[in-house]
Amino acid sequence: MTICAVYTSTQFNPTCSSISTPSKTNLGFCQRQQVVFYTKRISKRSTPCVGLITCGAGGQETVVIGLAADSGCGKSTFMRRLTSVFGGAAEPPKGGNPDSNTLISDTTTVICLDDYHSLDRTGRKQKGVTALDPRANDFDLMYEQVKAIKDGKAVDKPIYNHVSGLLDPPELIKPPKILVIEGLHPMYDKRVRDLLDFSIYLDISNEVKFAWKIQRDMAERGHSLESIKASIEARKPDFDAYIDPQKQYADAVIEVLPTQLIPGDNEGKVLRVRLIMKEGVKFFNPVYLFDEGSTISWIPCGRKLTCSYPGIKFTYGPDTYYGQEVSVLEMDGQFDRLDELIYVESHLSNISSKFYGEVTQQMLKHSDFPGSNNGTGLFQTIVGLKIRDLYEQLIASKAKSPVEAKA
Numbered sequence: 001m002t003i004c005a006v007y008t009s010t011q012f013n014p015t016c017s018s019i020s021t022p023s024k025t026n027l028g029f030c031q032r033q034q035v036v037f038y039t040k041r042i043s044k045r046s047t048p049c050v051g052l053i054t055c056g057a058g059g060q061e062t063v064v065i066g067l068a069a070d071s072g073c074g075k076s077t078f079m080r081r082l083t084s085v086f087g088g089a090a091e092p093p094k095g096g097n098p099d100s101n102t103l104i105s106d107t108t109t110v111i112c113l114d115d116y117h118s119l120d121r122t123g124r125k126q127k128g129v130t131a132l133d134p135r136a137n138d139f140d141l142m143y144e145q146v147k148a149i150k151d152g153k154a155v156d157k158p159i160y161n162h163v164s165g166l167l168d169p170p171e172l173i174k175p176p177k178i179l180v181i182e183g184l185h186p187m188y189d190k191r192v193r194d195l196l197d198f199s200i201y202l203d204i205s206n207e208v209k210f211a212w213k214i215q216r217d218m219a220e221r222g223h224s225l226e227s228i229k230a231s232i233e234a235r236k237p238d239f240d241a242y243i244d245p246q247k248q249y250a251d252a253v254i255e256v257l258p259t260q261l262i263p264g265d266n267e268g269k270v271l272r273v274r275l276i277m278k279e280g281v282k283f284f285n286p287v288y289l290f291d292e293g294s295t296i297s298w299i300p301c302g303r304k305l306t307c308s309y310p311g312i313k314f315t316y317g318p319d320t321y322y323g324q325e326v327s328v329l330e331m332d333g334q335f336d337r338l339d340e341l342i343y344v345e346s347h348l349s350n351i352s353s354k355f356y357g358e359v360t361q362q363m364l365k366h367s368d369f370p371g372s373n374n375g376t377g378l379f380q381t382i383v384g385l386k387i388r389d390l391y392e393q394l395i396a397s398k399a400k401s402p403v404e405a406k407a
């Protein structure tokens, strides 16, 4: 726990200047709040002295973000874009397990929920369950540890080693400003779900997932086409039962589908990407195109945006998703020249950028990341800016409504 500042009122009672600040052991009330008022009397009849203490993890409560997706669906790429929005590079814990799944930057700590597998690779094989099955995961521990971090306490989190398939000794996770829990099940357990300040689901359609798997596992890891097909098929029932239903709880869903601009296309190279944004989420105002709440179709290709076949089409409008009101922004097609993205960016509103062209700048900075020429990169970048904005609003709101406490 860090005490950042203590002010003692001397206006009505000069002896207040001699008052000692509450000791760390006295600061039980200081676990979660960012700013706390405290009062103390020097004697029974004296005017109370009033103090203001900033406390908690680095003076702030940890904001928790959940990112759910199947394996190989772009979580790591999204995390790299998000970390970059906060201006730092994410690295594994220094001097720790080289096979750690954790990534730490100045502002964010990203933990991978694979670390809560309760069964290792052999255990799953023996029991005949996949890693997607809740029985292979320890949700009690996941809940306890995410809650502890949110409350400003460090935890010893287990590590699932993807190289050996074993559970390694735990690593220490200190409460960051923003904790991202990414993996298969961030919204599966209600207790964990309720701890999330914002949640995202990456919904990659089967056709596209297959194309990406081939790209990575066949081209980069030497797997055969048959083994990739078999692995997708083996996971599908559990994916449908336990992973996919989480999207109904997400505040934002990035849905990735084959293009509709090329009839019958199933190559998975040109993509139609939909950003589904829930209405009424505190500190999250959905992005819109031209006019909030209208239904818009826009082909930006022409003098200001170079497009080769099959072109680019944006659509925007209100919709419902699992019975909830949402706004949907869709981009079908891909950019030829990323520097021209500024033209598209200037027509989008509520993107929570800090300066004109920030989205374009981020996209250019990471033009080598997968999806930088299409809606996946664009919408991941925008969601990154929205998370930064949500974080700043949350922290500001806590500072404005401090909780009164007595020392």
Ligand SMILES: Nc1ncnc2c1ncn2[C@@H]1O[C@H](COP(=O)(O)OP(=O)(O)OP(=O)(O)O)[C@@H](O)[C@H]1O
Pocket: 069, 070, 071, 072, 073, 074, 075, 076, 077, 078, 212, 213, 215, 216, 370, 371, 372, 376, 377
């Ligand atoms: N937007 C994208 N466009 C094209 N290909 C992509 C995109 N995002 C991811 N991929 C492909 O999927 C692979 C996996 O991406 P990434 O490592 O970000 O996913 P992941 O969900 O973190 O995977 P895992 O859970 O297996 O570690 C990439 O190597 C790339 O081949």
Ligand SMILES: O=C(CO)[C@H](O)[C@H](O)COP(=O)(O)O
Pocket: 070, 071, 114, 121, 131, 132, 161, 162, 163, 165, 184
């Ligand atoms: O779905 C997964 C999440 O990344 C993995 O398959 C799961 O974590 C098991 O890992 P491994 O295949 O390395 O034993």
